[in-house]
Amino acid sequence: MSSSNRDCIVTSALRLFARRGYTRTSIGDIADEAGMLKGNIAYYFKTKPEILASVIDERRRRIMARLNADAGESAPDAIKRLIVLVESSADEMARTGCPVGSLAGELGKHDEALRARAAGLLVDIQTWLEQQFSRIQTPPAAQASAEHLLTLMQGSAVLAHAHGDAHIVRKQMAHARQWLDEVVQGP
């Protein structure tokens, strides 16, 4: 198959970018992780940013697949499913940071094109959240709610990563559940 090795490169880079970040991951590292020589990577990807682009797209695909997995559920259930997803990633976040937020943070200090591409991941999640909140709130409030929940997720990931303590994510997500219940029940 033609794209099997290409996929292997992308998933290997996905792992390494999350674990060590984009800058500190060399193409040689990716080649090792993928079990091939770096010369072969050049066959599939001309440049390193090109790899990054595919990694971001792959990450987006995975996230959106998870978010849209169960289309029939209620808005609060859908939002809670994202909270559960974050909770289940708490240990990984404590070890390596949020794979979305930390990538966006690092790339934000590179050129503009990469920042925008990484930020797109956050925008997608936020847009999805806005859609869910729109089903139980008026549009302006829904936008604020989406932004607030995403803030809690990203902030707790930063703190958990800094402290190396997954509990911080779980505590803030518990806080988020409680806040969500208040939002659902209305004023």
Next chain:
Amino acid sequence: MSSSNRDCIVTSALRLFARRGYTRTSIGDIADEAGMLKGNIAYYFKTKPEILASVIDERRRRIMARLNADAGESAPDAIKRLIVLVESSADEMARTGCPVGSLAGELGKHDEALRARAAGLLVDIQTWLEQQFSRIQTPPAAQASAEHLLTLMQGSAVLAHAHGDAHIVRKQMAHARQWLDEVVQGP
């Protein structure tokens, strides 16, 4: 004076680490910013992590000086002063991320020693917050409140940096003020 140039190196590195991150800032960059040759930097600092250590210490000194500037005020006023400080840094955060959180995030992917040192900055702020909340809450609740407020600050910085939009910080800090008022007024 002997330490004038050394201080210049530290403050130059402080600026550049915040703007471009630690990894993407070369010693040559620091030398340029400080107006000297990189060979001279080696006279003051043997290695790059050594520069980082001084930068972190300098950042800590600046933050703690701000936090402890007005010792006579009430706990809510002190906490609000930190919120104002974050709000006034909203534009910088949108441009380069939170100088504390993004450094901790990046260094968390390096070796353990650097992660711990950068995390110390966050711990200091959190400890200060816990002390303030302890004056109006019981200790366990004070710890949770400190963690929650710091989560909001770090999370809004991540989102603001990703979007390049300082409004996000201001909105979440407005949210934090409201939350703080509820905490102050008790159950």
Next chain:
DNA sequence: TTGATCTTTGGACGTTCGTCCTGAATAATT
């Protein structure tokens, strides 16, 4: 002024990295 110490210069050195290139191996097609 002389000598000793501190500071600065400019570049050398080895390493790592991203990228590119040539030829070999493999797969596909006729």
Next chain:
DNA sequence: AATTATTCAGGACGAACGTCCAAAGATCAA
């Protein structure tokens, strides 16, 4: 089976970086 296209191996190359050093320059006490 022969030919062509695709895929892979291995290394070459220059650029950038952290570190180190020897000598020149500046500062200051005796």
